[in-house]
């Protein structure tokens with residue numbers, strides 16, 4: 247697709263990434279991100295999110311497949327892509343003796359047409375820490391500094407690897423507001439996160455990665471719609487489950503009963519809830535502790551994660567179990 251109008255500014259086709267020891271961390275994935283969209287990559291630990299984002303950032307070459315950022319190959323055409331993108335790595339490393347203001351000035355020196363450092367530091371709420379040495383910042387404040395530096399070049403595309411890890415609830419909200427504001431101003435954002443609430447709040451579209459593949463993708467609503475909803479209530483006194491209308495006829499997939507609490511799972515929430523309430527109205531009974539709930543992104547995520555654990559080998563599809571990042575670093 248072209249690079250004007252509603253173009254895809256990030257395009258990933260058949261991407262594979264294989265590490266030195268032969269471990270295939272990314273096993274052929276496809277997705278694209280449109281201009282001005284926030285796209286979230288979610289996944290279990292070791293799913294391959296960072297391995298994917300590093301290729302998009304031009305830090306590593308794919309073993310196979312095609313990746314384009316703003317119409318360019320980010321690895322071989324780094325010079326064309328880098329000035330138009332902002333990158334917040336999972337672990338930013340700064341000289342710890344420099345102050346916040348010095349760090350931002352130093353970074354600005356490496357960016358052509360950089361925004362005034364004080365401006366981006368104010369955007370992330372670090373204006374009162376300008377003279378504080380980096381080593382004296384809290385973990386959350388360092389993440390904010392990371393984000394400020396990613397914004398210095400006023401990027402068209404922003405890569406954020408776990409931007410709110412280590413932030414307190416307020417800091418996380420501030421980051422969400424900042425990212426929403428950037429999106430409203432036309433910035434395309436690709437972020438990885440472990441916070442499902444963050445993806446639900448921020449992402450226009452998302453992909454859930456699992457063992458190097460994309461297990462589910464779409465808008466948060468699309469992804470949750472694929473999961474069953476739940477209805478629970480207490481069986482009225484004197485009634486048995488068999489007294490309820492035939493559950494299959496209400497679109498109920500399965501049910502369980504514990505201590506008179508009935509739990510129904512259905513992909514047709516309205517039909518099931520209506521059938522149940524009409525039955526209760528006609529029978530003249532009250533359904534105590536009634537709870538009707540659509541699936542959440544968390545349920546979608548957990549059901550994908552559960553599929554792994556339920557598999558006979560209980561582990562990743564590859565022959566060798568992946569090592570931790572620390573083991574590789576050792």
Ligand SMILES: Nc1ncnc2c1ncn2[C@@H]1O[C@H](COP(=O)(O)OP(=O)(O)OP(=O)(O)O)[C@@H](O)[C@H]1O
Pocket residue numbers: 265266267269271289290291292293294295296297298568569570571574
């Ligand atoms: N340098 C490396 N060499 C070999 N394997 C690696 C290397 N870095 C990561 N891996 C492996 O690749 C897989 C994917 O790692 P990656 O960091 O991309 O996952 P992630 O989804 O970002 O995980 P997390 O949520 O834990 O950050 C993991 O199994 C990891 O152990």
